[in-house]
Amino acid sequence: MGDILSLAATNLISPIILSFVLGVVAALARSDLTIPEAVAKGMSIYLLFAIGFKGGAGVAAHGVDATLVATLVAGLALSFALPFIAFYLLRVLTPLGLVERAAVAAHYGSISIVTFVAATQAVRSIGLEPEGFMVAVAAVMETPAILVALFLARSAAKQRYKDDPDASEGLLQEVFLNSSVVVLMGAFVIGAVTGAEGMAAIEGFIVVPFTGVLCLFLLDMGAVAGRGMAQARKVLDAPLVGFGLLMPFVGATMAIPFALVAGLSAGGTALLLTLAASASYIAVPAAMRLALPEARPSIYLSLSLGVTFPMNLTIGIPAYAAVAQLVAGG
Template identity: 35%
Template sequence: MNLNLLLDNLTNPALLFFLLGIIATRLKSDLEIPPNSSKFISLYLLFSIGFKGGQELAHSHFTPAILWSVIFGMSIAVLIPLYCFFILKRKFSIENAGAIAAAYGSVSAVTFVTAVAFLEIQKYTFGGHMVAVMALMEAPAIVVGVILMRMYSKNSASETSLSSVLKHSLTNGSVLLILGSLIIGLLASEQQAMGIKPFTTDIFKGFLAIFLLDMGIVSGKKLNDFFKSGWFAVAFAILIPLINGCVVAYLSQLVTTEVGNRFILAILAASASYIAVPAAMKIVAPKANPGLFLPMALAITFPFNITLGFPIYLSVILS
């Protein structure tokens, strides 16, 4: 069963386009995505993720369990990058530590989709509001990552107040776009949302594939930096998701009794973003090296979760 999940995801077009980008750079091909197009695609992905999350939230009937799940999920998205940052900055630059921490505090939509398939095989259901929880967990980690980079960067004035840092973080273009899109998606009616569905939904996977091709090209050019990071990056990319997933799998019983919802919360905590955060960091922290955080999230954490992580987190929940 886990082998089937692994094989399915190894043939996922988005993942294969990422690998194509790496291969292209190793072959010294002149393949590249124009910078302006790359920035547009980054903004589009943030917009689409936020808008669809707002729509899912609008269609959910609010109950105390949903509210607590949202609060729990957003709390996870704040706490994980906080503690990760202080571990990471011992080995990496402030920019790289902030970007990696944000990636591991945020979530992976592809891991989420794979987790849904895993639950279907196991005959468990989950609430539709968990899609909204996933979208709501994107922004807090980005905000925390930006705040930490601003606070600890040598280029920032030491007297900079936390309120000004927070204001700067929340008004940053990428963060404002995903939060604003979520609110707009929440306010828009279903009929209004259908009017732009071809743009927000139908072409999403195509743009995602091109975005990951671009990220593969960028990562391939800087892959040597990842190898130079040695055992620490690899160990972090396996152990941190394992710890996060197991802890949340156990603590999630405090907010919901549904096995499927608890499993989704565990997966969201264990996953690492390689869509929203890389798109945001490309704009927020251009000095952060995607050759570090992107391979960690996509090449190590993602395969680990879909092969070994899923059954481990589920066994914690059922124990």
């Protein structure tokens, strides 16, 4: 418990977390603080490119081995399994209908790349070095949950595609060619191909400014989350909030045996637990708008961005890191 509290205290006073808090406070206080959409999108692309490139360079240095393959398989298995668990918990804890349970479950089976970035910075700040290939694991965990959600809500999805044949094509494009996946995986391939030489060539661009850009990005995310909290008070009742706080720890717990079997280090284990505990609020909402338009964004976006995301930033990541040190050493 002392380790968790120590890590949480360190994380809470980091510039990254405080930037997010500033955004939330500004939004709740009805400040006019906004970052232009084009600038926010540019920062998102920068962060994804930097993460992907560093991950690819890390794989080039590490090489393809059994640990890499086992971790990729673990990530896929978790992303397929977690939506079923979330769907069941939602049925037990909340009065949501089938379609909305499926839409919310998709968010909790997929991942938040921003939570992944914050966790990477946090574990490195306490001396843990995760495997470079974890960014590839994050990429493969983004889309399977969307397919599971369509299976869970297959009657609604089939009717949607019957009424609008172009919807299935649009969904496939949104799932496999959304900008976050393209940039992340494209940069990963570039980093893997160019290796150490490529990293040395652009290190000043993707390493030194990274934390500063992340602070500004989380300032904007905090403002978005704060506005969402203010608008969602009527739809987020106690059972839904309880789910948003409970499901991350269920996901992280499920990831522990996968991390142990794959043989991950303490840093890699912390990131796998974080990925399993995070909830998407970028790629999956876009897919759900196409696949399950009758599901209310006010529910699934408010849960993932307004409840789970800040909980993971402040409490979750330190807890996952502490558990990773306990089970994997470090």
